[in-house]
Amino acid sequence: VSKSRLEAFSDGVFAVAITLLVFNIVVPNASNGHLRQALLDEWPAFASYAVSFVTIGIIWVNHHGTLERIRLVDRPLLFINLFLLMTVAFLPFPTSLLSHYIESGDAKVAAFVYACTMTAMAVAFNAIWIYAIWRGLLDVDRIDMQKLHAAIPRFGAGLLVYVVAIGFSQVSPKLDLALFAVVSLYYVFEQQVDLLPEEPQSSVSTSSSTDRS
Amino acid sequence: VSKSRLEAFSDGVFAVAITLLVFNIVVPNASNGHLRQALLDEWPAFASYAVSFVTIGIIWVNHHGTLERIRLVDRPLLFINLFLLMTVAFLPFPTSLLSHYIESGDAKVAAFVYACTMTAMAVAFNAIWIYAIWRGLLDVDRIDMQKLHAAIPRFGAGLLVYVVAIGFSQVSPKLDLALFAVVSLYYVFEQQVDLLPEEPQSSVSTSSSTDRS
Amino acid sequence: VSKSRLEAFSDGVFAVAITLLVFNIVVPNASNGHLRQALLDEWPAFASYAVSFVTIGIIWVNHHGTLERIRLVDRPLLFINLFLLMTVAFLPFPTSLLSHYIESGDAKVAAFVYACTMTAMAVAFNAIWIYAIWRGLLDVDRIDMQKLHAAIPRFGAGLLVYVVAIGFSQVSPKLDLALFAVVSLYYVFEQQVDLLPEEPQSSVSTSSSTDRS
Amino acid sequence: VSKSRLEAFSDGVFAVAITLLVFNIVVPNASNGHLRQALLDEWPAFASYAVSFVTIGIIWVNHHGTLERIRLVDRPLLFINLFLLMTVAFLPFPTSLLSHYIESGDAKVAAFVYACTMTAMAVAFNAIWIYAIWRGLLDVDRIDMQKLHAAIPRFGAGLLVYVVAIGFSQVSPKLDLALFAVVSLYYVFEQQVDLLPEEPQSSVSTSSSTDRS
Numbered sequence: 001v002s003k004s005r006l007e008a009f010s011d012g013v014f015a016v017a018i019t020l021l022v023f024n025i026v027v028p029n030a031s032n033g034h035l036r037q038a039l040l041d042e043w044p045a046f047a048s049y050a051v052s053f054v055t056i057g058i059i060w061v062n063h064h065g066t067l068e069r070i071r072l073v074d075r076p077l078l079f080i081n082l083f084l085l086m087t088v089a090f091l092p093f094p095t096s097l098l099s100h101y102i103e104s105g106d107a108k109v110a111a112f113v114y115a116c117t118m119t120a121m122a123v124a125f126n127a128i129w130i131y132a133i134w135r136g137l138l139d140v141d142r143i144d145m146q147k148l149h150a151a152i153p154r155f156g157a158g159l160l161v162y163v164v165a166i167g168f169s170q171v172s173p174k175l176d177l178a179l180f181a182v183v184s185l186y187y188v189f190e191q192q193v194d195l196l197p198e199e200p201q202s203s204v205s206t207s208s209s210t211d212r213s
Numbered sequence: 214v215s216k217s218r219l220e221a222f223s224d225g226v227f228a229v230a231i232t233l234l235v236f237n238i239v240v241p242n243a244s245n246g247h248l249r250q251a252l253l254d255e256w257p258a259f260a261s262y263a264v265s266f267v268t269i270g271i272i273w274v275n276h277h278g279t280l281e282r283i284r285l286v287d288r289p290l291l292f293i294n295l296f297l298l299m300t301v302a303f304l305p306f307p308t309s310l311l312s313h314y315i316e317s318g319d320a321k322v323a324a325f326v327y328a329c330t331m332t333a334m335a336v337a338f339n340a341i342w343i344y345a346i347w348r349g350l351l352d353v354d355r356i357d358m359q360k361l362h363a364a365i366p367r368f369g370a371g372l373l374v375y376v377v378a379i380g381f382s383q384v385s386p387k388l389d390l391a392l393f394a395v396v397s398l399y400y401v402f403e404q405q406v407d408l409l410p411e412e413p414q415s416s417v418s419t420s421s422s423t424d425r426s
Numbered sequence: 427v428s429k430s431r432l433e434a435f436s437d438g439v440f441a442v443a444i445t446l447l448v449f450n451i452v453v454p455n456a457s458n459g460h461l462r463q464a465l466l467d468e469w470p471a472f473a474s475y476a477v478s479f480v481t482i483g484i485i486w487v488n489h490h491g492t493l494e495r496i497r498l499v500d501r502p503l504l505f506i507n508l509f510l511l512m513t514v515a516f517l518p519f520p521t522s523l524l525s526h527y528i529e530s531g532d533a534k535v536a537a538f539v540y541a542c543t544m545t546a547m548a549v550a551f552n553a554i555w556i557y558a559i560w561r562g563l564l565d566v567d568r569i570d571m572q573k574l575h576a577a578i579p580r581f582g583a584g585l586l587v588y589v590v591a592i593g594f595s596q597v598s599p600k601l602d603l604a605l606f607a608v609v610s611l612y613y614v615f616e617q618q619v620d621l622l623p624e625e626p627q628s629s630v631s632t633s634s635s636t637d638r639s
Numbered sequence: 640v641s642k643s644r645l646e647a648f649s650d651g652v653f654a655v656a657i658t659l660l661v662f663n664i665v666v667p668n669a670s671n672g673h674l675r676q677a678l679l680d681e682w683p684a685f686a687s688y689a690v691s692f693v694t695i696g697i698i699w700v701n702h703h704g705t706l707e708r709i710r711l712v713d714r715p716l717l718f719i720n721l722f723l724l725m726t727v728a729f730l731p732f733p734t735s736l737l738s739h740y741i742e743s744g745d746a747k748v749a750a751f752v753y754a755c756t757m758t759a760m761a762v763a764f765n766a767i768w769i770y771a772i773w774r775g776l777l778d779v780d781r782i783d784m785q786k787l788h789a790a791i792p793r794f795g796a797g798l799l800v801y802v803v804a805i806g807f808s809q810v811s812p813k814l815d816l817a818l819f820a821v822v823s824l825y826y827v828f829e830q831q832v833d834l835l836p837e838e839p840q841s842s843v844s845t846s847s848s849t850d851r852s
Binding site for chain 3: 215218221222225226228229230233288291292295298299302303305306309310313314317318319322323326
Binding site for chain 3: 646647650651653654655657658659660661664666669671672673674675678688689692693696699700703707827
């Protein structure tokens with residue numbers, strides 16, 4: 001099974017989903033002279049747009065880093081990946097739901113759906129790693145297994161944050177959105193470098209390295 | 214005619230169609246305190262979303278497996294593939310139609326349109342195989358023709374299920390959607406392995422295998 | 427300038443535009459028991475969807491054949507191609523316009539906009555060829571210049587059909603849509619083979635042909 | 640980090656965003672015989688569609704030229720690029736906003752949002768260059784550093800135009816849109832050739848040039 005076509009399809013879904021998020025922001029129907037205020041009142045749409053956009057962006061960056069370290073894609077992995085794509089493609093709905101209801105009495109319901117989708121995304125992403133480790137699909141030349149095992153608690157902590165966010169959605173929907181913003185910013189600056197080794201063979205091999213197209 | 218560009222275009226259509234399915238699920242216009250119930254009432258939208266998503270995902274996985282085994286793409290095959298893409302790109306419409314009408318008196322009409330689209334997709338997919346076999350476009354190194362011929366009855370049985378589903382749409386639209394869910398789950402776990410041989414040359418060739426980019 | 431990235435971007439626009447056409451077909455708001463009739467009344471949406479889908483599909487197939495025969499992409503060609511993509515990406519609008527108005531008193535206006543968009547698409551496509559011939563960007567190994575010059579009248583005739591279709595839109599909008607259906611079917615079966623030679627080097631070269639990735 | 644997958648994802652977002660712009664143009668709800676006038680009244684939608692389309696097209700062409708000259712993509716560059724994609728994916732909203740309000744009393748607010756988005760796009764694009772120069776990520780074989788330094792004032796002048804356009808949005812929204820049209824036409828014809836050298840190695844190397852896939 002070709003990894004490059006899996007990447008191409010996944011990139012396609014990521015690209016479409018991240019771009020469709022803009023439909024979350026609707027042109028307000030403001031009476032004359034009130035557009036500025038109408039746009040400011042739409043702040044939940046802009047905020048949830050930004051959080052969802054950066055989240056999908058991070059998932060893309062990390063998905064890319066993950067597939068780089070997988071040497072073989074089998075059929076179950078295709079479907080675990082499809083489940084990840086389903087959560088990503090679904091995200092425009094809870095984003096829109098949260099935008100509409102964050103200032104209403106139903107904000108907690110909307111935030112709950114949003115937090116569950118984010119958690120499902122994180123679970124699907126971790127499932128790719130767990131399955132790849134279990135079935136020995138990792139490229140051992142591109143990964144330091146010792147560092148990987150040492151990082152497992154950190155992976156678990158990441159998931160814990162999402163579970164906390166689900167509970168937190170029932171306390172304060174607005175702070176819950178802020179929490180997801182913080183998490184996404186954390187992942188922007190988290191380097192993954194101490195988890196995964198630099199690839200020495202990519203700089204050393206000069207003659208026969210034409211097989212990485 | 215370049216196979217890689219056919220794959221790229223097909224992957225693009227699959228990726229856009231599968232992601233657009235989310236527009237099937239609209240943000241409900243719930244009065245204060247009724248969002249939870251409004252979302253639960255939208256179950257047909259979520260159910261048909263999931264079934265259509267997994268179906269397009271399976272078509273993508275199998276399309277990928279099919280093209281891997283075709284050595285040459287000619288102009289008629291491009292247009293048979295275009296017909297497959299048309300059914301895939303059309304799917305968001307019957308998905309939305311079924312969501313809207315599954316609990317109404319017109320549920321059978323909506324389920325009929327949905328079942329016909331699914332069947333057209335299966336017919337188009339099989340047409341690619343039949344045409345490729347007829348015109349000798351298969352890559353004989355990547356396929357065991359004996360196993361292929363033995364599998365033809367199973368292909369036929371698959372199509373029969375779809376025809377049954379069309380008839381069944383006139384009996385119970387809800388069970389018809391469940392039937393499509395079962396079929397898609399079957400194809401997730403159906404391995405295609407006994408149909409198609411492992412490719413020995415991909416692990417043997419080490420020196421001159423730079424032509425698979 | 428890399429041809430492969432031009433192809434990737436163009437394929438992306440083709441794939442998105444062809445898939446967005448489905449939004450031309452809206453779920454009808456039918457009262458109980460009238461869905462069947464409501465769907466039948468939507469025939470212009472289905473018909474224009476099919477014509478536009480096949481038209482973009484053909485443009486994609488031929489675009490693919492054209493770029494195969496161009497050896498170098500310069501900056502002006504990028505922008506001529508961008509103009510072609512603009513007409514393709516615009517097509518969902520006139521398709522939707524025609525669907526809405528084909529049975530109204532304004533059908534001729536809608537058909538005029540549709541025919542003009544189709545013509546602009548054909549003009550843009552021919553402009554790529556004309557520019558590539560003028561600037562010597564064709565891959566002379568992949569094209570028989572004599573056959574190309576002999577085919578120029580046929581290209582011109584193709585454009586003439588589109589101009590006729592613009593005029594015809596003012597006579598009968600419905601027959602105009604049928605005319606575009608016929609034109610698209612013509613291009614499905616037109617082989618382009620007598621225009622462009624078989625590529626002998628692709629079957630002969632066995633050792634050093636790794637440069638076609 | 641693989642440059643080719645960054646290109647693929649970016650191309651995907653560019654392709655989706657540029658194609659979604661068509662939703663800016665809605666089918667007018669004209670009474671019988673008034674469609675022609677209704678379409679003419681929609682001129683702001685057509686004008687802003689064209690300006691936004693060409694702008695994204697130019698960003699794509701230049702993004703392509705930029706990545707060609709970058710030899711290494713690191714994690715911060717991925718996120719700067721993600722910020723660029725965010726501005727591009729966001730553009731359908733201000734385009735639609737400007738279309739709706741350009742002839743209302745709130746035109747200046749809409750033009751301000753549009754001009755700010757365009758400026759953010761230009762800032763993000765320049766940030767890629769500045770970061771790549773700062774971190775030494777440029778491919779020195781594909782760029783003439785002396786010409787690059789000489790061109791910095793011109794880059795700055797480009798940004799100045801955008802800042803002027805923000806101010807100008809408060810004077811005349813319609814002329815502001817025209818200004819962006821002029822800027823986009825300037826970039827269509829601006830060749831970038833005097834900034835970046837022709838790549839002599841691409842025409843000279845004949846034997847071992849299989850590494851540019």
